Amino acid sequence: MANRDSSSQGAGALSPPDPWDPLVRASHWLIAGAVIANGLINKPGGTIHIWIGWAVLGLLALRFVWGLFGPAEARFTAFLPDPRAAVSHLLALVRSKPKEYPSHNPAAAIMVYALWGCLVAVTATGLVMTGARSPVTIAEEKAAVAAGDWSVLVNADNHDGGAEMTGFREAAEEVHEVAANLMLVLALIHVAGVVVESRSLRRNLIRPMVFGRVRNK
């Protein structure tokens, strides 16, 4: 055992880690798809937008629980934020001599937390904007209004609590938009980072995120 551990640490380049379990992979691509759909494609505030937002809420919650109880590489403890290490990793990347890490590299770890922060901000403010009514309720209300029963709207307004709430909701809307745009920019930087890192490590970093562990022995 000890023999194996030292060999896997010493010769990272010989056996590159393939750390992404199926849950990490699936939640990654689903959230990526959701961000693209809600940020760029569908109508903001529309029914589909809200459905997707709620689904993201679930995916995010699951990923956070997995970050506490999942396998070692998926756990937060494997990639705690460490700005100093992140900077030195970026410098190493410029000198095109980056190290291999068992999980996210330190710079990528910062990116992960930044993206998660944006996702939490966007979904939380989204909930505030819709009064935390579930997509099912909203769909029912819309159906009722379409059928000519406007009383649901009065109920919804009463439920929300008046003028004080409106100001709060406008602030939430502001945060929602800023965080969403910030997230799209960060996602672009993330993709660029993967490309640069792949080049300088001379191996495809996208492949393990799609297929998981691929051993070509």
Added chain:
Amino acid sequence: MKFANFPLQPGRRQTAALAAFMLLQTVAAVFFVGDAFSDLFDEPASPHSVFEAFIAFVLISGIFLVGWQLRITLERMRDQERALETARGDLSRIIETQFSEWGLTPAECDVGLLALKGLDLAEIARLRGAAQGTVRAQLTRIYAKANVSGRHQFAAWFVEDLLDDGIAVREPA
């Protein structure tokens, strides 16, 4: 060679299915809890709310169970892979040592290894770019040095120790 990518395949499909199911279940739970939340909040003691709370509890514990199962499976796969690697290394070391104890020449070692892997005479000859007669002669010398009657006993020599002595000889009743 044939079984180079064998060990991971079955487990991978299983873990992917578990993960997919877990994601679906979580999204379903979020929608359900989101929808039931106002009921729970407004009248927590009504039969309707109690029932919804029960369903939510079952759904969410289901997610944790699947997650637990997924983690166990992932860990088991990793352990097996590690054990397999160790075993591979150990077996080839044992074979090497034994070959040198028998005093096989390097060429005989190669031929012996290929024979142990189950290749037949023609294949070994093709791989080594040698005539079949040469390979046959080498094999004969290997068997003589190892003091075995032929290929079956030669292969059994290494397998024997891996098997427990629990093979019950069935007596006719």
